[in-house]
Amino acid sequence: xxxxxxxxxxxxxxxxxxxxxxxxxxxxxxxxxxxxxxxxxxxxxxxxxxxxxxxxxxxxxxxxxxxxxxxxxxxxxxxxxxxxxxxxxxxxxxxxxxxxxxxxxxxxxxxxxxxxxxxxxxxxxxxxxxxxxxxxxxxxxxxxxxxxxxxxxxxxxxxxxxxxxxxxxxxxxxxxxxxxxxxxxxxxxxxxxxxxxxxxxxxxxxxxxxxxxxxxxxxxxxxxxxxxxxxxxxxxxxxxxxxxxxxxxxxxxxxxxxxxxxxxxxxxxxxxxxxxxxxxxxxxxxxxxxxxxxxxxxxxxxxxxxxxxxxxxxxxxxxxxxxxxxxxxxxxxxxxxxxxxxxxxxxxxxxxxxxxxxxx
Numbered sequence: 001x002x003x004x005x006x007x008x009x010x011x012x013x014x015x016x017x018x019x020x021x022x023x024x025x026x027x028x029x030x031x032x033x034x035x036x037x038x039x040x041x042x043x044x045x046x047x048x049x050x051x052x053x054x055x056x057x058x059x060x061x062x063x064x065x066x067x068x069x070x071x072x073x074x075x076x077x078x079x080x081x082x083x084x085x086x087x088x089x090x091x092x093x094x095x096x097x098x099x100x101x102x103x104x105x106x107x108x109x110x111x112x113x114x115x116x117x118x119x120x121x122x123x124x125x126x127x128x129x130x131x132x133x134x135x136x137x138x139x140x141x142x143x144x145x146x147x148x149x150x151x152x153x154x155x156x157x158x159x160x161x162x163x164x165x166x167x168x169x170x171x172x173x174x175x176x177x178x179x180x181x182x183x184x185x186x187x188x189x190x191x192x193x194x195x196x197x198x199x200x201x202x203x204x205x206x207x208x209x210x211x212x213x214x215x216x217x218x219x220x221x222x223x224x225x226x227x228x229x230x231x232x233x234x235x236x237x238x239x240x241x242x243x244x245x246x247x248x249x250x251x252x253x254x255x256x257x258x259x260x261x262x263x264x265x266x267x268x269x270x271x272x273x274x275x276x277x278x279x280x281x282x283x284x285x286x287x288x289x290x291x292x293x294x295x296x297x298x299x300x301x302x303x304x305x306x307x308x309x310x311x312x313x314x315x316x317x318x319x320x321x322x323x324x325x326x327x328x329x330x331x332x333x334x335x336x337x338x339x340x341x342x343x344x345x346x347x348x349x350x351x352x353x354x355x356x357x358x359x360x
Contacts, residue, residue, distance in 0.1 A: 077283035081230045088199035103159035112196035118175035120148030120167040122159035131211035131358050132164035134197040138218025147174040157347045168197045191226040211358040217241040225286035232294040237357035239298045242337050245312040246287035249274045290323035297327045298353045302335025
C-alpha cells in the first residue's frame with residue numbers, strides 16, 4: 001500500500017513549482033542575471049482568491065499538545081521527518097572560488113544520511129569563531145542550476161557582515177547526489193539538506209555553534225519553515241524572503257493548476273484531491289505545526305510580488321504569532337519577487353535582526 005501511495009504522490013507532485021522563483025533566470029546572452037524578475041511570472045488570473053490564500057487554520061486535532069510530536073499518517077510527511085535523525089558529515093572544501101578583503105569562499109560538500117550535497121562556503125577573514133547562516137535558495141531548474149546559484153547577493157552581504165555562510169545546492173542540483181521525485185517535489189529532501197547543513201556547520205571549529213541561523217528565499221522560504229517545525233532548536237533565528245505559502249495546497253494551486261490543469265486532474269484522479277484527502281496535504285504544510293517553532297522568525301515580502309502573493313506571508317506571520325512564535329513581518333512597498341531597489345534595505349534589516357537574536 002505504501003508503494004501505491006508513494007507512486008501516486010509522485011504523480012501529483014511531478015509538475016515543479018517552477019514559477020515561484022526569485023532566482024537568476026536564463027539570460028539569452030548566456031549568463032545569469034541575479035536581479036531579473038522571474039522569466040515566467042504567474043498570470044494575474046492565477047492569483048488566489050480570498051478562499052485560496054491559506055486562511056484555513058492549522059488542523060492539529062482537538063487533543064493535540066502544543067509542540068508535541070504529531071501522529072504519522074504517511075511516511076511522506078513532516079511528522080515522519082520530525083522523527084528522523086538527520087545525520088550530517090563534515091564539510092569538505094573542494095575548490096577555492098573567490099577572495100576579498102573581508103572573506104574567502106570555496107566550493108564545498110557535506111553528507112546527509114550518507115548522500116553528498118554540494119554548496120558554497122564563505123568564511124570571514126579574522127579570528128573566529130563566527131556566527132553562521134545556512135542559505136536555502138528558491139526554485140531554479142536543476143538542468144541549468146550551477147553551484148551556489150540563486151543567493152549570491154545574500155552570500156556576499158552576510159559574509160562581509162561577519163557571518164560564515166553555507167549556501168546549500170540541495171540534492172539533484174550542481175554536484176549533489178540525485179534525489180527521487182517524491183522527496184524532491186514534496187521538498188522533504190531539500191528540508192533534510194538544510195537541516196544537515198546546519199549540523200555540518202556546527203562541527204566546524206571556526207563556527208560558533210551557539211549562533212546559527214537560516215535564511216530562505218521563495219521556495220527556500222518554505223524549506224526554512226519546514227526545517228523549523230521538523231527540528232525545533234536547530235538554529236537560533238530564521239529569515240524568510242518572498243516565501244511560498246506555508247500551506248502546501250496553495251503552491252499547487254498557484255503554480256500547477258494554471259499551467260497543467262488536465263495533467264493535474266489525472267493526478268488527482270489517481271491520488272485524491274485536497275478536498276478528498278485533506279489530511280495528507282496538511283501533513284506537508286509547515287503551518288500545521290507552527291506550535292513547534294521555537295526560533296524568532298523575520299518575514300520579508302514586497303507588495304508588488306506577482307509570483308508569491310504577499311497574502312501568503314501575511315497569513316504565515318499571523319499563524320506563527322497565533323501559535324506562540326516570535327514572528328516579525330516587514331513589508332516593502334513596490335518591491336517585486338526578486339527584490340531590487342530595496343534589496344540593500346532588506347539585508348540591513350536582516351543583519352540587524354540576526355545580530356539581535358544571535359546576541360552579537
